[in-house]
Amino acid sequence: MTEWMLATNAAAGFDPSAATDAYIATMDAAARARSDAYFEGGYWLILVNLLAGLAMAFLLLQTGFSKGLRDRVQGVVKSKSLTVAVYAAAYTLVTTLVLFPLTIWQNYFREHEYGLSTMTMGAWLNEQLIGLVMGMVMAAVFLTIFYIVLRIAKSAWWIWGAGVSVILLAMMIFVAPVYIDPLFNEYTPMEEGELRADILAIAEANGIPADDVYVFDVSRQSNRITANVNGLFGTTRIALSDTLIENTDPDEVLAVMGHEMGHYALNHLWEMFTIFGVVLAIGFAFTNWMFNAVNARFGRNWGISGISDIAGLPLLAACLSVYFFIMTPVFNTVIRTNEAEADLFGLNAAREPDGFATVSLRLASYRKIDPGYWEEFIFFDHPSGRARVSMAMEWKAGQLALGAEDQTPELRLDRAEAIMQELAE
Numbered sequence: 001m002t003e004w005m006l007a008t009n010a011a012a013g014f015d016p017s018a019a020t021d022a023y024i025a026t027m028d029a030a031a032r033a034r035s036d037a038y039f040e041g042g043y044w045l046i047l048v049n050l051l052a053g054l055a056m057a058f059l060l061l062q063t064g065f066s067k068g069l070r071d072r073v074q075g076v077v078k079s080k081s082l083t084v085a086v087y088a089a090a091y092t093l094v095t096t097l098v099l100f101p102l103t104i105w106q107n108y109f110r111e112h113e114y115g116l117s118t119m120t121m122g123a124w125l126n127e128q129l130i131g132l133v134m135g136m137v138m139a140a141v142f143l144t145i146f147y148i149v150l151r152i153a154k155s156a157w158w159i160w161g162a163g164v165s166v167i168l169l170a171m172m173i174f175v176a177p178v179y180i181d182p183l184f185n186e187y188t189p190m191e192e193g194e195l196r197a198d199i200l201a202i203a204e205a206n207g208i209p210a211d212d213v214y215v216f217d218v219s220r221q222s223n224r225i226t227a228n229v230n231g232l233f234g235t236t237r238i239a240l241s242d243t244l245i246e247n248t249d250p251d252e253v254l255a256v257m258g259h260e261m262g263h264y265a266l267n268h269l270w271e272m273f274t275i276f277g278v279v280l281a282i283g284f285a286f287t288n289w290m291f292n293a294v295n296a297r298f299g300r301n302w303g304i305s306g307i308s309d310i311a312g313l314p315l316l317a318a319c320l321s322v323y324f325f326i327m328t329p330v331f332n333t334v335i336r337t338n339e340a341e342a343d344l345f346g347l348n349a350a351r352e353p354d355g356f357a358t359v360s361l362r363l364a365s366y367r368k369i370d371p372g373y374w375e376e377f378i379f380f381d382h383p384s385g386r387a388r389v390s391m392a393m394e395w396k397a398g399q400l401a402l403g404a405e406d407q408t409p410e411l412r413l414d415r416a417e418a419i420m421q422e423l424a425e
């Protein structure tokens with residue numbers, strides 16, 4: 001008899017905390033050390049990326065590159081908005097190139113070191129190039145509009161800028177599934193069958209207007225399992241990764257899809273737009289203050305006439321990155337809270353607590369499974385593995401107490417052990 005069974009018998013019923021411990025205990029020390037090292041390294045990367053960005057901004061300003069670029073472009077194109085557009089594209093190109101060594105180490109070599117990426121160098125570079133071209137076009141469009149707002153709204157730019165940013169972000173999120181996602185992955189209709197029918201049945205039972213399910217080839221990039229439900233005004237699309245279908249059991253797939261439907265049904269996207277708008281308005285107000293203070297004190301040679309001068313973009317971006325850095329725990333907690341809501345919705349929708357528990361264990365390949373309270377609060381944008389397994393087991397305990405006939409006290413420790421074996425390899 002295993003330990004958890006003793007514990008559950010002792011409690012004369014299903015003991016959710018013993019069940020949680022039993023699931024977590026399937027992870028061996030070596031696998032845990034590797035997963036912890038990968039995830040904790042990410043904490044330092046937040047700081048490294050901030051410092052690299054600040055150093056680059058200082059370089060662009062102090063060497064006169066920024067004002068030189070503005071003057072040269074302005075001399076050719078004359079119009080203010082066109083100057084902003086060309087400057088924005090050039091700025092995106094230069095900053096991408098300057099930060100490239102850090103990017104390739106962080107997103108290519110480090111991912112391979114931990115066995116998380118399946119991409120060849122050629123394929124990865126190709127994606128970077130597509131991303132760069134897209135980034136240059138989007139920066140040109142977005143910043144042209146943004147600087148028009150800066151010039152017109154003057155000292156009230158922080159609030160107007162936040163509003164315009166949210167609208168542009170929303171537009172991007174709604175066109176991305178049609179115009180951007182297909183540049184990186186191929187979407188094909190999911191094969192007919194029981195699993196597809198079950199996914200659509202859960203959708204229908206929860207008021208999600210979708211009549212098709214798509215599969216996209218994440219295996220092209222990594223082993224990560226992922227899915228999403230997005231769209232609006234009757235164009236809802238349910239999509240899941242090929243890695244999810246191929247590497248997990250049907251009850252795990254349903255548990256994941258229940259979670260994704262939760263984001264949709266609970267209107268998380270709209271909630272995010274609202275919160276993001278407020279957070280961004282505060283961030284722009286902070287940026288306005290910091291920009292003027294830093295420019296007045298150190299900007300003698302930078303040639304920036306004011307915040308609406310495009311030559312000040314490196315400084316503006318630097319101020320904003322300081323704000324985002326400080327706000328890291330706030331962003332993470334807002335997102336993590338929504339994720340926990342979607343988890344609970346998913347448990348109720350799919351009714352697969354053990355599928356949900358073991359799929360949470362799978363995510364331990366790249367997310368620390370059992371962090372401290374404050375560590376989770378500050379750094380986690382999704383609940384930790386332990387938090388998720390615990391929620392699933394509490395849900396199951398409640399269902400058993402209610403006498404739900406589709407639930408049993410048995411755990412899927414066999415599957416958990418097999419998953420952990422794979423992670424250890």
Ligand SMILES: [Zn+2]
Binds near residue numbers: 260342
């Ligand atoms: Zn989610």
